[in-house]
Amino acid sequence: MKDSLYIAWKYISHNKVKTITLVACITIILFLPVSLEQLLDESEQQLMSRAEVTPLIVGAKGSALDLVMNTLYFDDELPEFIYMDAAKQVDESNLALSVPVYIRFKARDFPIIGATLDYFKMRTLMIAEGRSLALLGECVVGAKVAQELELTLGSSLISSPESLFDIAGVYPLKMKVVGILKPTHTSDDLGIFVDLKTTWIIQGLGHGHQDVTLLNDSTLIYKRTEKNVTATPKLFHYNEITPDNIESFHFHGDLASYPITAVIVFPNDDKSETILRGRYLSQEEKLQIIKPTEVIDGLLQNIFRIKNVLDAVIAVVGFATFLAMILVFALSLRLRQREIQTIFKLGCRKGTIVRLLSAEIGIILFTSVGLCTMLVFILAQIDQELVRVLFIK
Numbered sequence: 475m476k477d478s479l480y481i482a483w484k485y486i487s488h489n490k491v492k493t494i495t496l497v498a499c500i501t502i503i504l505f506l507p508v509s510l511e512q513l514l515d516e517s518e519q520q521l522m523s524r525a526e527v528t529p530l531i532v533g534a535k536g537s538a539l540d541l542v543m544n545t546l547y548f549d550d551e552l553p554e555f556i557y558m559d560a561a562k563q564v565d566e567s568n569l570a571l572s573v574p575v576y577i578r579f580k581a582r583d584f585p586i587i588g589a590t591l592d593y594f595k596m597r598t599l600m601i602a603e604g605r606s607l608a609l610l611g612e613c614v615v616g617a618k619v620a621q622e623l624e625l626t627l628g629s630s631l632i633s634s635p636e637s638l639f640d641i642a643g644v645y646p647l648k649m650k651v652v653g654i655l656k657p658t659h660t661s662d663d664l665g666i667f668v669d670l671k672t673t674w675i676i677q678g679l680g681h682g683h684q685d686v687t688l689l690n691d692s693t694l695i696y697k698r699t700e701k702n703v704t705a706t707p708k709l710f711h712y713n714e715i716t717p718d719n720i721e722s723f724h725f726h727g728d729l730a731s732y733p734i735t736a737v738i739v740f741p742n743d744d745k746s747e748t749i750l751r752g753r754y755l756s757q758e759e760k761l762q763i764i765k766p767t768e769v770i771d772g773l774l775q776n777i778f779r780i781k782n783v784l785d786a787v788i789a790v791v792g793f794a795t796f797l798a799m800i801l802v803f804a805l806s807l808r809l810r811q812r813e814i815q816t817i818f819k820l821g822c823r824k825g826t827i828v829r830l831l832s833a834e835i836g837i838i839l840f841t842s843v844g845l846c847t848m849l850v851f852i853l854a855q856i857d858q859e860l861v862r863v864l865f866i867k
Contacts, residue, residue, distance in 0.1 A: 479833045486834055492806075493838065496799060500842035503792045505849050507785060512850070514781055516857045518774055524660055525766035527597075529747060530570070530739035532560055532754070535762045542769045544577055545736040547661045548585035552578060555733040558670075560761055562730060564739055567753070569746035571596070573738040576673045581631045581649070584619050587665045588673030588734075596740055599662060603627055604653035607669050610723055611715030614653035618663035625651050631666060633676045647676045648714040659858065671725070674732055675715075680725040739763070803831065 486493040524546050533541040534554035543549035564572035573596060576588035593599075594606060594614075604627045607614055615625055625631070629651045649668065657663055674680045715723060725732075741747035754763040853860075 479837070483833075483837060486837060492802065496802065496838050497842050497845065499795050499798070500839065501845045501849070503788070503795050504842060504846040506788050508846070508850055509853055510781065510784060510788075512853055512857055513861060514777065516861045517777070520660075520858070520861055521770045521774065522767065525770040528738060528766045529741055530750070530763055530765060532556070532564065532572075532737040532739055532761055532763050533735065535760060538762070538764045538769050539773060541736060541762075541764065542766050545575060545738065546766060548577055548587065548665060553735055555735060556737070556761060557730065558732050558734055559730040561734070561737045564737055564750070567750060569750045570739045570741040573740070574670060574734045575736055575738060576670055576734045578735060579633050579673060579676050581633045581666055582623060583634075584615075584623075584664060584666050586613075586633060586673060586676070587667050588670045589667065590670060593667070593738070596738070597658075597662060599658065600656040601653045602656040604651070606653055607667070608652070609715070610669060610672055610675065610720060611647065611649055612652045612668070613649040613672075614655060614667045615651055616655050616663040616665045616667075617657040619666060620651075620654045625654070627651060627654070646713060647672070659862075661862075670732075670734070674725065675723065677733075679732060680723060803835070807831075 525542070528546060531541060531545050533545070534556050536554050537551075540549070540551045541553040544551060544553055558574060561572040561574040564570055571592065573590055573592045575593065577585055579586040587593075591607065601614070602617070604614070613631060615623075615631075619625065623629075623631075631649045631651065633647045633649065635646060649666075649672070655662065655667075671680060739750065741750055751763050751765075754761055
């Protein structure tokens with residue numbers, strides 16, 4: 475048998491192109507279903523683990539998937555806005571803790587998450603460097619953000635406008651980094667966390683400027699009365715919150731009417747969860763309450779349906795590759811007739827030809843399986859990060 479392996483090795487080494495082509499085809503056919511299964515399992519684990527620690531989400535009626543993906547994974551698809559009053563309703567029910575979030579803006583392509591300090595507590599986010607949020611205009615960044623943007627304590631981030639021509643809407647704000655989170659290997663590593671009021675300042679709902687009562691420039695004053703002073707649009711608004719100007723920042727109107735994207739709800743117990751969900755079943759209700767695990771489970775069911783189609787395609791391609799291999803070896807036998815006749819003239823039997831071909835096929839299959847195993851091992855080392863980049867962000 476050693477002689478057959480030696481001769482087979484010499485033959486496939488001489489015919490490098492044919493050998494490499496066969497090995498590549500077999501390796502890909504073996505690797506595709508295994509890698510697909512591995513990535514889907516990791517995707518399911520990551521998606522469900524994030525959803526399982528988020529009992530309920532209150533948001534505007536519409537796409538439940540958009541609401542969950544935006545709230546849990548900071549996806550770009552924005553759900554319809556709701557108001558802070560929604561969080562107040564949850565708190566007043568005494569059935570759960572509400573954590574309002576506003577996930578709309580970005581800074582250097584990373585999402586800005588406006589939330590209350592309860593978000594850090596409920597997500598068990600720990601500060602690796604610096605401290606938590608304390609003042610307007612401060613931000614705490616995820617581990618991945620700090621790494622990719624090379625941020626340190628005291629660095630600054632400027633929020634990005636939603637469009638190049640949006641000069642009256644989103645208000646670019648320079649934010650100071652006061653803390654860096656420990657890695658969580660979740661979407662939180664990609665977040666820039668600020669207070670809700672900071673996101674409203676970015677939107678232009680809050681602002682800071684000079685004390686208009688002390689201005690003498692007539693171009694800055696539109697109307698002055700004994701009780702009120704109205705400024706013109708020419709009045710300069712601060713684009714950075716500092717200890718010197720923080721007192722000038724203010725909001726107009728009732729904060730309960732200010733926008734948020736969702737309310738993460740943490741019920742007191744199972745009974746409280748059931749009662750709370752029942753309060754949003756009315757058709758007249760403008761809000762919906764959803765259980766993220768149910769939404770993600772539905773998403774995964776759709777993914778697995780697609781996987782079944784892909785498995786069928788891979789099976790067909792694999793069968794075609796098998797037929798192609800048979801054709802290659804059949805043609806190879808026809809081209810090697812003189813070689814085979816020489817082997818017979820040397821006194822070898824037909825079994826020798828079978829052993830030689832079996833050795834060639836065995837070497838090719840063994841090489842393919844080895845390469846596939848190596849690729850699967852490499853994938854196992856990077857599958858978590860790969861899933862976050864490709865599927866979750």
